Amino acid sequence: MNDFIVQAQNIQKIYNPGKTSEVAAVRDVSLDIRKGEFLGIMGASGSGKSTVMNILGCLDRPTSGTVLLDRKEVSGLSDDELAKVRNKLIGFVFQSFNLLPRTTALENVELPLVYSERANIGRLARMALEAVGLKHRDNHYPGELSGGEQQRVAIARALVNEPEIIFADEPTGNLDSRSSYEVISLFQKLNEQGKTIVLVTHEPDIAEHARRIIRISDGRVVEDRVNENPKSAEEELRKLPGKEAKE
Amino acid sequence: MKSLRIIGSAFKSLGRNKLRTFLMMIGVIIGIMALTMVVAAGLGARQRVMERVRKFGLDSLMVRAGAGQTMGRPSDGQPTATLKVEDAEAILREIKQVADVSPQLHRPQMDVKYGDKSTSTMVLGAWPSFATVWDWGAAAGDFIDDEDVAGAARVCVIGPTVQKDLFGGAKPIGEMIRLGSVQFEVKGILVAKGTSPSGGDMDNRVMIPMTTMMRRIANIDYITNIKVRLKSVKDMDKAAGSIKALLRERHKTASGIPDDFTITTPEEVTETAEKVAGTFNLLLILVAGVSLIAGGVIVSNLMLISISERRKEIGLRKAVGAQKKNITLQFLLEAAAVTFTGGIIGVALGVAGSKILEIVTKTPTAVSWPVVILGLVFSSLVGLIAGIHPARRAASIQPIEALKP
Numbered sequence: 127m128n129d130f131i132v133q134a135q136n137i138q139k140i141y142n143p144g145k146t147s148e149v150a151a152v153r154d155v156s157l158d159i160r161k162g163e164f165l166g167i168m169g170a171s172g173s174g175k176s177t178v179m180n181i182l183g184c185l186d187r188p189t190s191g192t193v194l195l196d197r198k199e200v201s202g203l204s205d206d207e208l209a210k211v212r213n214k215l216i217g218f219v220f221q222s223f224n225l226l227p228r229t230t231a232l233e234n235v236e237l238p239l240v241y242s243e244r245a246n247i248g249r250l251a252r253m254a255l256e257a258v259g260l261k262h263r264d265n266h267y268p269g270e271l272s273g274g275e276q277q278r279v280a281i282a283r284a285l286v287n288e289p290e291i292i293f294a295d296e297p298t299g300n301l302d303s304r305s306s307y308e309v310i311s312l313f314q315k316l317n318e319q320g321k322t323i324v325l326v327t328h329e330p331d332i333a334e335h336a337r338r339i340i341r342i343s344d345g346r347v348v349e350d351r352v353n354e355n356p357k358s359a360e361e362e363l364r365k366l367p368g369k370e371a372k373e
Numbered sequence: 374m375k376s377l378r379i380i381g382s383a384f385k386s387l388g389r390n391k392l393r394t395f396l397m398m399i400g401v402i403i404g405i406m407a408l409t410m411v412v413a414a415g416l417g418a419r420q421r422v423m424e425r426v427r428k429f430g431l432d433s434l435m436v437r438a439g440a441g442q443t444m445g446r447p448s449d450g451q452p453t454a455t456l457k458v459e460d461a462e463a464i465l466r467e468i469k470q471v472a473d474v475s476p477q478l479h480r481p482q483m484d485v486k487y488g489d490k491s492t493s494t495m496v497l498g499a500w501p502s503f504a505t506v507w508d509w510g511a512a513a514g515d516f517i518d519d520e521d522v523a524g525a526a527r528v529c530v531i532g533p534t535v536q537k538d539l540f541g542g543a544k545p546i547g548e549m550i551r552l553g554s555v556q557f558e559v560k561g562i563l564v565a566k567g568t569s570p571s572g573g574d575m576d577n578r579v580m581i582p583m584t585t586m587m588r589r590i591a592n593i594d595y596i597t598n599i600k601v602r603l604k605s606v607k608d609m610d611k612a613a614g615s616i617k618a619l620l621r622e623r624h625k626t627a628s629g630i631p632d633d634f635t636i637t638t639p640e641e642v643t644e645t646a647e648k649v650a651g652t653f654n655l656l657l658i659l660v661a662g663v664s665l666i667a668g669g670v671i672v673s674n675l676m677l678i679s680i681s682e683r684r685k686e687i688g689l690r691k692a693v694g695a696q697k698k699n700i701t702l703q704f705l706l707e708a709a710a711v712t713f714t715g716g717i718i719g720v721a722l723g724v725a726g727s728k729i730l731e732i733v734t735k736t737p738t739a740v741s742w743p744v745v746i747l748g749l750v751f752s753s754l755v756g757l758i759a760g761i762h763p764a765r766r767a768a769s770i771q772p773i774e775a776l777k778p
Contacts (some may be wrong), residue, residue, distance in 0.1 A: 185772045233385070240379065240695075
């Protein structure tokens, strides 16, 4: 459990360096994440938290500093090498779900496998859909699914290639509270099963479900604490009225 | 395995946006359809010429009055009056490669009457040799014989169309018909030949003895043409040369003065047809090339538009692990699949269009499969080339795009 999955050292991200429009999105962030952690990254919009996540998730490169993923340096890799790293090690969940339209849930979940070397992608995708409780929805199009269901399809897609770490950027931002708790509960279950989860959010209530919370402000980590009593989304779901009526 | 899945992705995305796919195809469809139809029409025309040559006879040549009249059309102003029946006799007598000759004098249109019925027909004065030289004798009754020619007899052999127009179902042999003010006895009916390769009705004619034609109908002492049948196909060039020399001598044409007649050999007709077809083919390649390039530009542009619409999709694909080459492959395949499918549809429509063209214009067309296959290969190639730029642009989209709301 003490293995580091992410080790970031003094990362900086500066847009338009040297110009008058120069913006420092990330000034100086050093951050280690151990395998099996459930980390919440908090911050107001514009604080740089999403940029940090993008850099840690190999979607973006830091202007300076180093990032080690699973003990391998990634900041110097080419686009294609980064694509391989993302495919193997990382799963993403986005605020706006980012499912392909006119594409079934199953095919959406298959997407990361299309670019992997694995076989039997249909079976793996079905298993992932089952893990998020949407096996019966495999042939539905995103338009036929509720927001919560769409986000669960997106989580199945993030899970399908068995990544080491899942980055979720405001995954509840477009969801009502019930769906939000369902999604968070799913993350908590995955975390219990050993997955490393990084949850980026600006909602303190959502962040309280993580076991470790860092706060980013103005491109720096201003707080890093262990959450002794993380909230259970499962319990909150139970407290919500009318659950039976909906399910 | 992975490549197969990426190919699958390409086809799936085409299926997902059918309108876009169709719009991308339409240029190629039209281009390939036009190509197929024009080639079919061109080949049909060429086959028609070949058919004509074959029907004329590979062992025969034609001598026409007048210079440079390959198409047998009278030159400007006066008809050339130098070609005589005696020339035909001389050719038969003096050129040893010649098997037989058939001099002819024709009026393209004359009224012919029987009782109160009348029709317009071609009248042709000929020798009995016409039957063997043209391989075209009487199907019923008799053809013109030597006696008819010697006595300038007022007898005629009519084509089946004339028979139908004047007599309907009645028996014409022995009946009298009138050409202008002259009465003719019908002594035979020509073998039906149907429509000529150029579309004329070959059965709408009345044949009379050459002498009768010259004295009683045309009132001239010259003829329009002589068909010469040789003993052997091999003697064609030699015979043509000898006939040319003989006629120049007989017509007392001084050296340096052009011929007052035209000799056409089957080879020349074929060559001309080939030459025309060659020019035509070059034009076709140009037309096809231009239409395919236009199709390619459409594909390229629509792909660029589609890629800017699909930035999120491409970003997402990259975020979940697609490499540049995967995206490039997908978009190249999309473009090639679109144009190839467009090519197939174009060929199908082109073949159908050729058939319609054949029915409407009553001219035969011939679909050329090598051209069709070439068209398909070409259309896929156009797609690949048209896809290069959009595919590269797609591949350069950063995964971070997927995260932008």
